[in-house]
Amino acid sequence: MWYHDHAIDITAENVYRGLAGFYVSFNTLDTGNETDPPPALGLPSGDFDIGLVIQDRLFDRNGFLVYDNFDHNGFLGDKFLVNGKIQPFFQVHPRRCRFRWLNTGPSRFLELFLTDPNNLSAHHPFWQISHDGNLLPRPLLVESVGMAVAERSDVIIDFSQLPPGSSLFIENRLEQKDGRGPTNRILPAGQGNLLLRFDVVLPPVADNSADPATITHLLDVPAAPQNIVTRGFRFDRQNGMWAINGRLMDDDCETIRFRAKLPCTSVHSTEPRCRQVLWKARRRSSSRTSTSDCVPMRTVRQSPALASSSSRATATQRRYQKASSSR
Numbered sequence: 307m308w309y310h311d312h313a314i315d316i317t318a319e320n321v322y323r324g325l326a327g328f329y330v331s332f333n334t335l336d337t338g339n340e341t342d343p344p345p346a347l348g349l350p351s352g353d354f355d356i357g358l359v360i361q362d363r364l365f366d367r368n369g370f371l372v373y374d375n376f377d378h379n380g381f382l383g384d385k386f387l388v389n390g391k392i393q394p395f396f397q398v399h400p401r402r403c404r405f406r407w408l409n410t411g412p413s414r415f416l417e418l419f420l421t422d423p424n425n426l427s428a429h430h431p432f433w434q435i436s437h438d439g440n441l442l443p444r445p446l447l448v449e450s451v452g453m454a455v456a457e458r459s460d461v462i463i464d465f466s467q468l469p470p471g472s473s474l475f476i477e478n479r480l481e482q483k484d485g486r487g488p489t490n491r492i493l494p495a496g497q498g499n500l501l502l503r504f505d506v507v508l509p510p511v512a513d514n515s516a517d518p519a520t521i522t523h524l525l526d527v528p529a530a531p532q533n534i535v536t537r538g539f540r541f542d543r544q545n546g547m548w549a550i551n552g553r554l555m556d557d558d559c560e561t562i563r564f565r566a567k568l569p570c571t572s573v574h575s576t577e578p579r580c581r582q583v584l585w586k587a588r589r590r591s592s593s594r595t596s597t598s599d600c601v602p603m604r605t606v607r608q609s610p611a612l613a614s615s616s617s618r619a620t621a622t623q624r625r626y627q628k629a630s631s632s633r
């Protein structure tokens with residue numbers, strides 16, 4: 307997971323200014339130790355399990371960050387940062403590494419490839435093992451990974467396949483001209499945004515991680531649900547802002563838009579009241595003709611404990627707001 311401040315109206319700005327981090331959790335499959343025996347998956351761990359936060363930012367001529375909270379069209383930065391550094395390099399050992407990629411935007415969509423600057427026509431496939439919600443059913447050998455704003459993806463790159471001393475860039479090759487969304491054109495290798503350079507210059511070290519080619523099974527997709535509830539979400543623009551089902555965000559969070567059937571005490575609950583919900587999201591066609599508006603949607607899993615603590619936080623926040631407005 308990744309965490310960030312969710313204060314109403316300034317969520318994006320707080321992330322833009324750097325308030326975001328990884329919350330890394332492990333379980334019996336993804337144990338955080340590549341030497342663990344099965345059923346542990348043997349994914350690269352420790353120093354070889356690395357989070358990379360990718361974002362673009364705009365600076366003024368004095369080097370200060372530019373952000374307009376009243377521009378609801380989104381905007382693009384002209385500088386690309388990884389973990390807060392502009393287009394850094396990363397020295398690696400010739401072995402497999404796991405990277406947790408996160409796109410914090412604010413408006414940039416990514417299609418990330420590995421590019422050899424000395425041989426632009428070379429293909430450098432890598433393994434994708436997760437996308438946003440969880441591990442994939444099995445590792446996929448891919449040449450690129452797409453990420454909308456706020457999405458994550460975990461990949462494994464095997465640097466032992468590269469000659470010592472060589473370099474490889476993470477390159478975003480998705481064309482995007484404004485904050486409303488990408489054109490969906492994939493640019494030729496070397497003509498996109500070079501985000502980070504890997505230099506294979508460190509000495510060989512042990513690699514006890516499993517070869518993703520031999521991992522046939524990561525995580526099962528849940529069985530198709532029965533007794534399903536369907537809810538529709540229609541995304542549209544109103545007065546230059548996003549509306550869902552014709553309604554704008556309720557700033558006070560006082561109006562309840564959906565009620566879930568509770569109690570649902572556990573994810574394993576067999577209570578008949580605890581039904582699964584199918585969310586159908588659709589986008590009304592845009593009145594703009596130049597670019598399509600993109601609606602990045604992210605699913606967030608919240609445990610019952612987290613849900614109750616966040617509702618407490620909201621109540622506390624409301625009391626605070628009332629107290630400060632009555633002063």
Ligand SMILES: [Cu+2]
Pocket residue numbers: 310312
């Ligand atoms: Cu969020």
